[in-house]
Amino acid sequence: MRGAVLYAPGDVRVEDRPDAAIIKPTDAIIRLSATCICGSDLWPYRGVEKLDGPAVMGHEYVGVVEEVGSEATTVKPGQFVVGSFVASDGICEICRSGYPSSCVHRVFMNEVGTQSERARIPHADGTLVATPGMPGAELIPSLLAASDVLGTGWFGAVAAQAGPGKTVAVVGDGAVGLMAVLAARQLGAERIIAMSRHETRQKLAREFGATDIVTERGNDGVAQVKELTNGLGAHSVVEAVGTQESMRQAIGSARPGGHVGYVGVNHDVALSGEELFFAQVSLLGGPAPVRRFLPQLIELIWERKIDPGKVFDLTLPLDRAAEGYQAMDERRAIKVLLQP
Amino acid sequence: MRGAVLYAPGDVRVEDRPDAAIIKPTDAIIRLSATCICGSDLWPYRGVEKLDGPAVMGHEYVGVVEEVGSEATTVKPGQFVVGSFVASDGICEICRSGYPSSCVHRVFMNEVGTQSERARIPHADGTLVATPGMPGAELIPSLLAASDVLGTGWFGAVAAQAGPGKTVAVVGDGAVGLMAVLAARQLGAERIIAMSRHETRQKLAREFGATDIVTERGNDGVAQVKELTNGLGAHSVVEAVGTQESMRQAIGSARPGGHVGYVGVNHDVALSGEELFFAQVSLLGGPAPVRRFLPQLIELIWERKIDPGKVFDLTLPLDRAAEGYQAMDERRAIKVLLQP
Known part of the structure; x- marks a missing residue:
């Protein structure tokens, strides 16, 4: 064959x-x-x-x-x-x-x-x-x-506890990130922030249910998500890339007590225990x-x-x-x- | 004054x-x-x-x-x-x-x-x-x-989702770890494994509700917890120390789909994103x-x-x-x- x-x-x-x-x-x-x-x-x-x-x-x-x-x-x-x-x-x-x-x-x-x-x-x-x-x-x-890709994006949204009344941010506009947007919408999220700088992907993200687009990355992206959420951060964040920068961006974009679902396969990522401790976010990821x-x-x-x-x-x-x-x-x- | x-x-x-x-x-x-x-x-x-x-x-x-x-x-x-x-x-x-x-x-x-x-x-x-x-x-x-100390141990047990039918492992036999044992008991955990190598603390852990004691640390401690849990690891792990070794011990002691509540203030801890990804455990910690x-x-x-x-x-x-x-x-x- x-x-x-x-x-x-x-x-x-x-x-x-x-x-x-x-x-x-x-x-x-x-x-x-x-x-x-x-x-x-x-x-x-x-x-x-x-x-x-x-x-x-x-x-x-x-x-x-x-x-x-x-x-x-x-x-x-x-x-x-x-x-x-x-x-x-x-x-x-x-x-x-x-x-x-x-x-x-x-x-x-x-x-x-x-x-x-x-x-x-x-x-x-x-x-x-x-x-x-x-x-x-x-x-x-x-x-x-x-x-x-759908099942993985879905798990990201479930792990991030996307649901009614929640603001969900999605880091990564690859196929999994876009599916996480779709999943968040299906799970009833109130507001879905897609973090993307590519126009065709932004368009697809909107079709799948994104209500807001943030084009900035890293600390600037985090600042934008905070700006959109009364200074607090999103309730739910899906990480769908797997790099050091994207993981930090995801954790930084979540409010205290919020949830990060990470589904990008991590490569060479080291998370600061201290940053994570004081961020006070729940983290769940892995192979969906x-x-x-x-x-x-x-x-x-x-x-x-x-x-x-x-x-x-x-x-x-x-x-x-x-x-x-x-x-x-x-x-x-x-x-x-x-x-x- | x-x-x-x-x-x-x-x-x-x-x-x-x-x-x-x-x-x-x-x-x-x-x-x-x-x-x-x-x-x-x-x-x-x-x-x-x-x-x-x-x-x-x-x-x-x-x-x-x-x-x-x-x-x-x-x-x-x-x-x-x-x-x-x-x-x-x-x-x-x-x-x-x-x-x-x-x-x-x-x-x-x-x-x-x-x-x-x-x-x-x-x-x-x-x-x-x-x-x-x-x-x-x-x-x-x-x-x-x-x-x-009680409130912090309690949060560790809640973050680890200790409850009926669960096996809970507690890393750290300081005051917070001992309180986490007490909390796990109050929350209805079925089995509580205290990880301690000090006899007086083991005794207090048993008074507070520990059903098992593991004296080994690091990978040996993880192996002991797995041995006690049908090779799978604990459902719930409370980390109450805050060092690199204790965090790795806690994450390693939890089964896939399990929960780690970490309440030891992290100092110089770097978590491998890849290890965490494949461990597939939920992590929640911070100031209780x-x-x-x-x-x-x-x-x-x-x-x-x-x-x-x-x-x-x-x-x-x-x-x-x-x-x-x-x-x-x-x-x-x-x-x-x-x-x-």
Whole structure:
């Protein structure tokens, strides 16, 4: 089957890879209807995350079940399914407490590499959620978004305790940040401040529900958010970048007693304990427990209440994945959908 | 009036200081029935926090109101009152949201210096809570504890979401850590793991409600907590020290989806964003919003349901405060009560 492999920073190739096959009796094999490129794929693509030799790529996926292992009992061949970027057993104490992305038996799907025609999904029963029927082509992008970018933005907003009466600030105008805006809106936030300096992203943020735009960054951005919130800061802040500056901006933008949900994968970030102590904000982040939200997100998409698929502004055949990486790396595209 | 002044690391003197007097119409003057020495007083005493010249000391207090300013309307002369180590107006948005220690008009009481015979309490109406009547001498230590050490341990346990069915680990066996054990018990925790290597403190921890003792520290301590929790870590962890090691121990001891409440004032702590991200724990700390809990704590003490005053294991006249600092610095005393 065809699949993407990263050989070195900047060098992604789509080539023939061994066909996906059942390894454990709890596995399923799906034929992908769509896959995509994630902001976090750019970390190794840019050489920030080091490679130990060629690496299969991709962790987002929707598709049709082709085969299941002998112990996969709820997922059936022929079903259209959505799964999280972390496979989870669904039955351990951590899964049951709502944190499937920290499942004691979790498998990060980038180890499987879903930028491919077919993919093995571990813990199929715990991981996959079937849609109510076979979706029309127009729903595929939104369902694909649920696999990670929407689910991650949603977790950011939930972790930040976005809700009625709240002012929510979102740091980062990448796809996850934009999805956090959508999530905050769905969760009933009163005011949503998108921090963005790119006009096309500001426009999309407004479409998704942003009520205010702040273009400044760092301390100036913090000052602007305070200015908009009676000097206090936002109740809820979603951090969707993962750098030192963006984390400080997020913490600084929250009021005492407020909540920061951080979903940008942190790289070389060191938080000052003292700053955090006196900021008196709650901090919760990590790999988003997307599986927790999937049934709700699929329902919202199926009923056409949200259209997160709009976040894909470039669609390419899988074989041209390299162009997609370039476009995202250069910020010419927000998020790239790949068609196997 | 007599009051404590720190002149240099290790050099605390009780001397004549200007008598406490109303400065703002919202102030009250109290005559202290008791005050005490806090673990956080040791930071400047040990030279970890630098001094800009001689500093008045102390921020914990209970006593009788002697005089109120023209705008203090709920607090009356003659009342016995307890207040937090942070004076707060009680009416700003941050106070009303439950975070009076981050009140927009807050005054840290160590700027007033309550290791003294009398003290000016800013924002008297917002800060002070009157007891139902004049307490007997036997209740004074417990009421004094509510002013900071109990309230701070309580906040740690609340921030860690200690409650029924939860396993709570407490890092730090100082007075605050011991109070966090008491709080976790009152909040209904199922299992309370005190991390302590000192026999007398272990004993007190068990009296306050600890069900398990872990003597190891750092990674070994984390491993022990995991061993006691089916490999997962505690649901709730209270950090009551404030060092790099204790913060890492606390975060490492919590399970994914768990909560860390940190109340040790952080000094030179840098948290790895990446470690925190993958730990997937909620973090909340800062100066404890003690005022939020005071009515409940006073009631528990008044009804003899808790006896936090046991945390004081040395009582001295105010004039011998220097001996108290020495005893706490050398860990010969857990917490020292001073009688003006």
